[in-house]
Amino acid sequence: MIKNKFGIVMVLSLSLIFGGCSAQGSKEQPGAGASTDNGSGSSDSNSQKVELRITWWGSQTRHDLTIKALELFQQKHPDIVIKPEYSGWDGYFDKLSTQVAGANAPDLIQMDYAFLTDYANRDALLDLDTYTQSGDLKIDKHDPSMITAGTVNDKLYAITLGVNAPGVVYSSKVFKELNIADPDTSWTWEDFAKIAQQIKDAKGDGYVGAADNSGTFNIFQIMVRQSGRALFEDGQLGATKEDFSNWFQLWNDLRAGGAITSPEATATMTTALETRPLALGTGAMDFTWSNQLIAFQKAMKDSDDLLKIQVLPHLKGEVKSGEYLKPGQFMSGYSKTQHPKEVAMVIDFLVNDPEATAILGSERGVPVNSDIRAQMASTLSETDQMIFNFVDTVAKDKSDIDPPYPQGFSEVDKNFRTLSEQIAFGQGELSGNIDEFMTSSNSVLSKAK
């Protein structure tokens, strides 16, 4: 009798626990069942919807536009449900690597040039060649250089969503107010420094000429390129000690004159555009990717202030142009997706569909599909127009993009930021700090190889 009671309680308590597990499991079943629907459509195909997860990073503007485009896709394909998972840049790849490790990554993954090789080499991404051959994913109108950029070991893993170039973004209002001429494409780092100081002197305390970007590795990279070197060569630092000291000296001089943000203010800036001095109305210049001009414009506290963009300043006597065209973001498939064909369809839709690309505009960069570019040209907004023109300008005077960053890049990138903070807060001495950074980075890089 007593045993029976125990038995009942046991069953009840266990069923409570395992009930919880199975409830979660059953949620995923419709998706798993739907994987068979490539074949003959069964009678109850309505209930068997294909469910896809998609992830991307970006600003609120991008979230809104992408969700809108995905809704349009679902209207056209009622049998496919797309669940978006979006976030800012910070932490995006932390989360993605965890999901890949847990074999639970989204079906569609927005990928960055810096990480593409890593993920492709580790078989995390879907080989898209099958689908370009089957016609589910059309790439014949795409820029060949962008197809190359998405190819690793002769396999196409990623489709470029937009073409970008780095530039200096500035407030046209402040430039006009202070009678500063718009910089032209031939401006130098000295011009940049002079303008920043001029703005600071005219506007007084609480306003800076530019945001301190001394810790932004990929802007430093431009200066290294201008000296004819690459940031990384053969899996080690390609930049010389002189490159580092020139770079930090430039920013040190600006800091001494108060022309850039204070070390403390710089520490509070993140990649979120809302935190940048330009957006907050406390600074006149910043560095950004051309496509971010749209989000930057939307993040402006003073919405009347029209942002403009110019190429990065040149180095006096530079060896080559540091500017380059970059595949802004890629869209990739997850190698373990249950619905590779549908994944290819969504990617195709995002880059080739006239309506979808009209919604997305050039928020991720100038579209790669030449037909779409031609079609959009007539309906561009002022900011979009500026981005198109800017990318055209860069296309005329650029050098080739460097190969993707080597493994270990993220750790070196973090250390570079720390180095810039050491210098800004005046901890230690410039030359010694640089030496230490270079040694530790090279050791990180050789270990990661």
Next chain:
Amino acid sequence: MTASSMTKPQKRSKRAKKSAASPNNRAALFFLAPWLIGLICLTLGPVLASLYFSLTDYSILASPNWVGLSNYTEMLTADKLFGTSLKVTFTYVFASVPLKLIFALGVALLLNKGIKGLGIYRTIYYIPSLLGGSIAISMLWRKMLGGDGLVNQVLLKVGIHAPDWVANPKYALYSIVLLSVWQFGSSMIIFLSGLKQIPSDYYEASSVDGAGKIRQFWSITLPILTPVIFFNLVMQIITSFQSFTQAFVISNGSGGPLNSTLMYSLYLYKKGFAFFQMGYASAMAWVLLLIIGCFTFIIFRSSRGWVHYEDGGK
């Protein structure tokens, strides 16, 4: 947590083995089953896996290769940031734990004065403990202590130009210490219940003998409270060593400015998930376990000297 959960299962499973023969205790085993299954699958499994990974170069995306003890040797000999993160964490633990306990005890003493609406106060002071670990509170804290945050605006009103507390490498860690002290609620509740257990005749007797309030505190309250202090101390040390969220949010995940908030677990997380060195991160986790284990051991050992049990510790 890790330290305590390591010792517990051993004891229990021994006990369970001894008694498995008797049918009456089979039921007990059944009731324990959900917990045991959970422990083995969700705690013990991952713990052992991490021990294995700590001896490999596992990078999340690629499969692990055996590297022996090289993760450990690199940590102790070559990795400067490892030293930095230890320094930050020790500073944090040694600043926040005593402050928090003193604060908790102080508030508990005040609340023990038999004031009206004790329940309400107790709840209000406990709320930060519930919310404190959350992302939202850390964000709020960052805003409040930021350059033009609430705190600095108030200071400006009285003519003080204060720095940006969370962005200045000198103060950033202490703003996190402050946030942790603010979450004194759970320790306070435990102190409060400890205080309630002290028989009031002790105080009456001592006041007849002419002892003042301060004298009573040192000679009656504090000694009787030592077991509670001991408990709170151990718990706080263990959780403080593992502190992560606040530093992560306040520094935007960077441990900055200038690595001044690079807590041990934040660095461990960065190594594992941002730099793809999960093997190294696993090794760091085991070193942290050792450190926490050592501290807990030292406190337990020293407790014989200063913890006073009324029943003589039986």
